[in-house]
Amino acid sequence: LAKTTQPISMDSYEGQEVNITCSHNNIATNDYITWYQQFPSQGPRFIIQGYKTKVTNEVASLFIPADRKSSTLSLPRVSLSDTAVYYCLVGSPMDSSYKLIFGSGTRLLVRP
Amino acid sequence: NAGVTQTPKFRVLKTGQSMTLLCAQDMNHEYMYWYRQDPGMGLRLIHYSVGEGTTAKGEVPDGYNVSRLKKQNFLLGLESAAPSQTSVYFCASSDVLTSGSVPLYNEQFFGPGTRLTVL
Numbered sequence: 743l744a745k746t747t748q749p750i751s752m753d754s755y756e757g758q759e760v761n762i763t764c765s766h767n768n769i770a771t772n773d774y775i776t777w778y779q780q781f782p783s784q785g786p787r788f789i790i791q792g793y794k795t796k797v798t799n800e801v802a803s804l805f806i807p808a809d810r811k812s813s814t815l816s817l818p819r820v821s822l823s824d825t826a827v828y829y830c831l832v833g834s835p836m837d838s839s840y841k842l843i844f845g846s847g848t849r850l851l852v853r854p
Numbered sequence: 855n856a857g858v859t860q861t862p863k864f865r866v867l868k869t870g871q872s873m874t875l876l877c878a879q880d881m882n883h884e885y886m887y888w889y890r891q892d893p894g895m896g897l898r899l900i901h902y903s904v905g906e907g908t909t910a911k912g913e914v915p916d917g918y919n920v921s922r923l924k925k926q927n928f929l930l931g932l933e934s935a936a937p938s939q940t941s942v943y944f945c946a947s948s949d950v951l952t953s954g955s956v957p958l959y960n961e962q963f964f965g966p967g968t969r970l971t972v973l
């Protein structure tokens with residue numbers, strides 16, 4: 743069971759790059775790593791997903807080292823609207839006992 | 855497309871009452887999920903479904919039942935509500951992604967949530 747650990751909170755300023763690290767020491771071979779963003783009173787929203795090395799899309803990058811025991815979500819040039827809770831998620835194959843574990847989340851505050 | 859919708863948005867129950875939460879998705883997704891989120895905490899998986907007519911237990915299934923009679927709908931039932939079930943309930947759906955013969959999960963699309971209070 744791949745549990746995850748994230749910092750409880752982070753502060754940043756507009757225009758800065760923010761890196762949020764998630765630890766998942768017991769990640770299994772077939773597990774993928776996914777990050778979600780959640781605003782108050784809304785459901786989580788998918789940001790990015792990866793298996794190894796680096797993945798980049800239009801909003802973020804995901805860095806995964808070779809041992810896959812951690813991952814880092816990188817948000818370039820954050821704005822006030824990026825203030826939200828970010829969840830690291832490790833997912834296992836759904837062919838038997840399905841275990842989808844959300845971390846406790848990192849509350850990011852972006853200041854002007 | 856409406857995506858994932860949840861009914862109702864809010865509900866207040868008395869201890870012992872029953873209710874059903876409805877989740878509907880119009881994306882033709884195979885997988886559907888029910889989560890609960892308590893204040894200041896992450897989401898915990900209650901039950902999930904990998905296809906019409908199939909359901910399975912998640913991390914915190916006690917006190918809940920589910921049904922997936924139609925592919926687009928996933929119902930969450932509380933037979934005898936307890937104050938400990940006061941929470942925000944989120945439904946989600948996702949497509950099936952496979953790597954060879956191994957099923958993986960993909961991006962989950964979440965509904966807006968149902969805020970349930972049990973007195």
